[in-house]
Amino acid sequence: MDKCEQCIIRQFNSLKALTRDELVRISDCKTFKTIKKGEVLFEEGQRIDGVYCIKKGVCKLSKISDNGRDQIVHLVKRGDLLGERSLINNEVSNLKATALNEMQVCFIPKVEIINDLKKNPNFTMDVLKNMALSLKASDNVIVDMAQKTVKQRLALMLLYLEEKFQFRENGSLNIYLSREDVASIIGTATESAIRLLAEFKKKELINLKGKEIFLLNKTSLKQISEGL
Amino acid sequence: MDKCEQCIIRQFNSLKALTRDELVRISDCKTFKTIKKGEVLFEEGQRIDGVYCIKKGVCKLSKISDNGRDQIVHLVKRGDLLGERSLINNEVSNLKATALNEMQVCFIPKVEIINDLKKNPNFTMDVLKNMALSLKASDNVIVDMAQKTVKQRLALMLLYLEEKFQFRENGSLNIYLSREDVASIIGTATESAIRLLAEFKKKELINLKGKEIFLLNKTSLKQISEGL
DNA sequence: CAAAAAATATGATAAATGTCATATTTTAAT
DNA sequence: ATTAAAATATGACATTTATCATATTTTTTG
Numbered sequence: 001m002d003k004c005e006q007c008i009i010r011q012f013n014s015l016k017a018l019t020r021d022e023l024v025r026i027s028d029c030k031t032f033k034t035i036k037k038g039e040v041l042f043e044e045g046q047r048i049d050g051v052y053c054i055k056k057g058v059c060k061l062s063k064i065s066d067n068g069r070d071q072i073v074h075l076v077k078r079g080d081l082l083g084e085r086s087l088i089n090n091e092v093s094n095l096k097a098t099a100l101n102e103m104q105v106c107f108i109p110k111v112e113i114i115n116d117l118k119k120n121p122n123f124t125m126d127v128l129k130n131m132a133l134s135l136k137a138s139d140n141v142i143v144d145m146a147q148k149t150v151k152q153r154l155a156l157m158l159l160y161l162e163e164k165f166q167f168r169e170n171g172s173l174n175i176y177l178s179r180e181d182v183a184s185i186i187g188t189a190t191e192s193a194i195r196l197l198a199e200f201k202k203k204e205l206i207n208l209k210g211k212e213i214f215l216l217n218k219t220s221l222k223q224i225s226e227g228l
Numbered sequence: 229m230d231k232c233e234q235c236i237i238r239q240f241n242s243l244k245a246l247t248r249d250e251l252v253r254i255s256d257c258k259t260f261k262t263i264k265k266g267e268v269l270f271e272e273g274q275r276i277d278g279v280y281c282i283k284k285g286v287c288k289l290s291k292i293s294d295n296g297r298d299q300i301v302h303l304v305k306r307g308d309l310l311g312e313r314s315l316i317n318n319e320v321s322n323l324k325a326t327a328l329n330e331m332q333v334c335f336i337p338k339v340e341i342i343n344d345l346k347k348n349p350n351f352t353m354d355v356l357k358n359m360a361l362s363l364k365a366s367d368n369v370i371v372d373m374a375q376k377t378v379k380q381r382l383a384l385m386l387l388y389l390e391e392k393f394q395f396r397e398n399g400s401l402n403i404y405l406s407r408e409d410v411a412s413i414i415g416t417a418t419e420s421a422i423r424l425l426a427e428f429k430k431k432e433l434i435n436l437k438g439k440e441i442f443l444l445n446k447t448s449l450k451q452i453s454e455g456l
Numbered sequence: 457c458a459a460a461a462a463a464t465a466t467g468a469t470a471a472a473t474g475t476c477a478t479a480t481t482t483t484a485a486t
Numbered sequence: 487a488t489t490a491a492a493a494t495a496t497g498a499c500a501t502t503t504a505t506c507a508t509a510t511t512t513t514t515t516g
Contacts, residue, residue: 063367063368063371065371065372065374065375065376066375066376066380066453066454066455067375067376067455069375071370071371071374071375073367073370073371074367084360085360085363085364088356088357088360089357089360089361089364091364094364094367094368095367117353117356118349118353121346121349121352124349124352124353124356125345125346125352127356128316128345128352128355128356128359129316129317131356131359131360131363132312132313132316132317132359133317134363135313135359135362135363135366136313136317136319136322138363138366138367138370139291139301139302139322139323139366140291140322141370142299142301142366142369142370142373143291143293143299143301144293145370145373145374145415146293146299146373146414146415147293147294147295147297147299147415148293148294148295152294186374187373187374187375225294226294227294227295
């Protein structure tokens, strides 16, 4: 396990604002963990008491609705921090975190982070900035969920996946999602997601090979997402 | 116009974390403004360069979707701060703010707030906490928008309005919304909102007198919101 | 006050989406 | 390799919701 002060991952998140001394201190008390695909990092309602720094892999953050369906609210990947919000408000987690593939994470206990928040204004400011960005993104998602059709949201999601995860060597999106997960992201029934994916494929906007998705016509996808 | 250090409104928001000296300084450079019902405080895409402290009244924060419909993302009332996020990220506003009734607001220039964020960790921490709370709330709205029917969302909204705005003396919700605004909050067509309100009235869950809404059966509204 | 404009209301219909049933394919387990 | 289980796919149908038309009521304006 790397030492934090030598780990490049921190460049992708707020930990980059910490001083060398602070990193050394954190390095000494952090724990390392491997999570298998499908395993749950933490449950909705669980006390986390710390922050996860994602070293490898992707997980979904979801919340179960009254109707029993899981809604995926965020996808979190390498470089992202997880659990800051619950930590800041001293609350149990509002969301459930499930690994979408094999993950490697470092866990930093709460006291350490709180300590840094109190003493290093650069760190606090960076956390604040990221939170403000997340808030803007969330507002935009609310608008899309409320105003766009399922078809528009699927097109939007495909473009978002490319932006966030890029492509594999063969040109497919660099993330595997089950049809159920796709439905959970755009907020629809699994059958509807499957049907629309098939429709997109038929129209040659995308190609599907198992869980691999290829974007063939991004211009059209963009237009569909905008309702044109 | 009150001086900030004597103004009770600040108790309701992060300004309560400021010291007396800081308040005095802010008081000297703030400006006071009255906004009439229907007037726009700021537009989507507009640079705000400061923070509004709402002294009186209510406004809606909305974003226009590709389909041309406005989606209301937040309702902001007396005591709330407005514009922190844009300020923190140094971005233009992501949302449009429109007064729902006559408002009185104080405007605090950006430099002053930035100054306090840098020097007063209590203030920063309070802003951070509020932002974390907003983020949790936004995540919950995303789930509701994605997973609940329009009827469920209407029931949910009515209960939310009571919680946020309480009742007038006559027992009606202490906020006036047009049917269009109701639709804009729950993310549906105006006609659908009208129909569902009529249905709720017929079932004696609510009563309607013009723009006044009376909640007659909160238990049932709760059940409807949960899909029972 | 009268006329015009805006908001609210309601019906008819179309489109979108969910639900249930079932078939097929893929993956996992023995 | 064979069977079982899970995921994906597709059809039929019901329900929800949007859209358009139009009527009625309320509010605004001159």
